[in-house]
Amino acid sequence: MATPSLRLLRLRPRTTTTPLTSASFLSAQTPHRASYHSSNHPPPPGPFTPIETSILSSALPHIPVHGFTPTTLHLGAKDAGYLDASTNLFPAGAFSLVHYHLYTQRQALAARTDITNPPAPIDANGKPGRPAGVGAKVKALTWARLQANAPIIDKYPEALALMSLFGNISPSLRELSALSDEIWFLAGDVAVDSSWYTKR
Template sequence: MAPSRAFTRLAALQRARPAACRSSAVPRAYHSYDHPPPPGSFNTAEQAILSAAYRHVPEHGFTQHTLSLGAREAGYLDISTNLLPEGPFSLIRYHLVTQREALAPRSETVFGGGSEKNPGHPPLQVSDKVERLAWERLQGNKDVNHRWQEALAVMAQPTHVPASLRELALLADEIIYLAGDASVDPSWYAKRGALSTVYASSELFMTNDRSPGFGETRQFLRRRLDESARVGSAIGNVAQWVGFTASAGVNVLRSTGVRI
């Protein structure tokens, strides 16, 4: 019979799909409990060159020269830097990826024993955690902050814009995930979009910040997050009002006999 055959085929498809997902290892733009991300985005040789080169970044910046120094230090030739397909941008991406991946262990040390050590304190709100994590991530730029404008310029080049935006989205997702936000409604996008904007502008602000310990950057970050929360609640209030008024209007029309 036709229907049963269709069902068998569907079942076969459903059985085949997880295997396909696993084999293709498609990078995900969100956290998946069932499919943890692949271990590293760089292979061993790339890792060796990049980690050696990264030590030279404060001195020589995100340049081909730095990569070449790193390659020589790791025992490779000058020409071996060709292994990295994007040149200096690979070094920037290495910084972004390592800092993002370092956020999870750091959040454990920051929040891990918080509630148990101080039982008197109320547990942190999600918004506070987001602020704290964004600040922790900004502090990751401390060592290369004087070179970060160059890096932003490279990231803004048209060929590198998609990869840079992708990293930004992954970072925003990581922060919100680590802050414990588990909502799956349309605000999923709004939250991540708002946090990305705030983080990017704070990063830009930080490149010109000369205050001790980047205190002004932290103030800036707090102000922007407060503003986005205020804007968010304002939009929510307006939407609620519009929805109520519209449904009330429809009811008024119905009471006068219009068939809606």
């Protein structure tokens, strides 16, 4: 009878326990703070360091010619005054250009006060008309965001190809979600019911 019990013990998968370190304990205890829009709190820091921002912003003008490629990253590093080896700061490679483009164009929507806070229209009788509603602002902001792709539209298939790679899907979808949230926030949506989710 001892033999069957030994066989059962052998069939059980081995489990390995990892030692509990102070870093893993702290990361388990620290609550994750999700970024969200609030008028009472400062915006969360961006995903890029100042050096990365300098290189990527210098690389953006090269995209219409060289596309979303490592060559564009190298040219951006050179224009920003860094060595070619500085592109090693970007483990995602050319996708960093895509991510930076998406991020900066999303941030640029906040400056579009002509859409988010337009002057009240005046009708033919000189009386103030109804201001634009949330839906009209969402439509205008979405159109403005699409028009921001115009300078690089010939190279945009490269960006879409990079976004579809397995390792880049998550940050791409996260940025798309942030864009949707940004548009509704800038349009003045104050819904607190289930429509907050369905709109996004």
